Amino acid sequence: MLTDDHIWSAIDGQRGRVADLLESLTDEQWQHPSLRDVGAHLTLQQMTLARAVRLVLRNPSHALDVNRIIHESSRRQAAALSTEAIVAAIRATVGQRRHNVGVTLRETLIDNLVHGLDIAIPLKLDLEIPADAAAEAAARVRSYHGTGKNRVFREIPLREFRLVATDHAWCAGDGPEIRGPIRALLLLLTGRPAGLADVTGPGADVLRRQLVAA
Secondary structure, eight states, rough: OOOOOHHHHHHHHHHHHHHHHHHOHHHHHSSSSSHHHHHTTOOOTTTTHHHHHHHHHSSGGGGGOOOHHHHHHHHHHHHSSSSHHHHHHHHHHHTTTOOOSSHHHHHHHHHHHHHHHHTTTTTTOOOOHHHHHHHHHHHHTTTTTTSSGGGGSSSOOTSEEEEEEESSOOOOOOEEEEEOOOOHHHHHHTOOOGGGOOOSSHHHHHHHHHHOOO
């Protein structure tokens, strides 16, 4: 496990890289579906209890639906901010060691790594993801065991497989192997089928068939 100092350093590094990526986008790229919402979501990583309560009170029917609250808050923020303001707000979080109420710094790490890839992959752009940070995030997601905070992710059935990183000494589980870069495994663990493009092994073939049949 990384120390808290190392995790905050990784978070800051990724915030800077994501801000750089967003700043480099053309107006046309900013029009990609959901990109503004994802970028705006990354400006909301230091939400206080008071603000969280206000979001629930604004949409009481969503009180027990974490994904709806996240979605609605991100959409409101995207509508309120220009692209330049989104980039500036993400940069402003660098060096600030605060995270949203109800989560830990590890969830903040997951958010920055995965949502950065959510922006880069559809645009076919490269975004550096440090392997040690991705391994820390992958271990954290595995620790949810399909409950609690895992509700914010789409469920991809990975419990019957052995996940093996090819660029880091990280592995987890038993069963047919799914091998690939740790970033690809993190994508799968957080419910993103895009990770399938970079994994191999007998487990990867089984998982592909399962997802096609689902």
